[in-house]
Amino acid sequence: MFTCGLHAYKTSDPEAMCEHLHLKHGAAPTVRRVGRKGGTSLRDQRGTSYYEEIGRKGVRKLRELIAAGKRELGESP
Numbered sequence: 001m002f003t004c005g006l007h008a009y010k011t012s013d014p015e016a017m018c019e020h021l022h023l024k025h026g027a028a029p030t031v032r033r034v035g036r037k038g039g040t041s042l043r044d045q046r047g048t049s050y051y052e053e054i055g056r057k058g059v060r061k062l063r064e065l066i067a068a069g070k071r072e073l074g075e076s077p
Contacts, residue, residue, distance in 0.1 A: 042050070
């Protein structure tokens with residue numbers, strides 16, 4: 001357990017304490033660090049198959065948009 005100001009936190013994880021103190025006292029993490037933490041968290045929650053699924057959906061949508069654009073311009077799809 002550690003305290004910061006008026007708040008007490010029930011954790012013995014030194015990384016969590018360090019992150020809290022950095023955020024609270026001005027040494028904010030970089031965008032890269034925050035993005036990596038979010039990506040790692042998402043991977044742990046949903047697994048790697050999630051990335052494959054959203055990749056396939058993205059490719060499918062991109063193909064649909066390209067075909068629609070070609071139709072609008074009068075080109076054959």
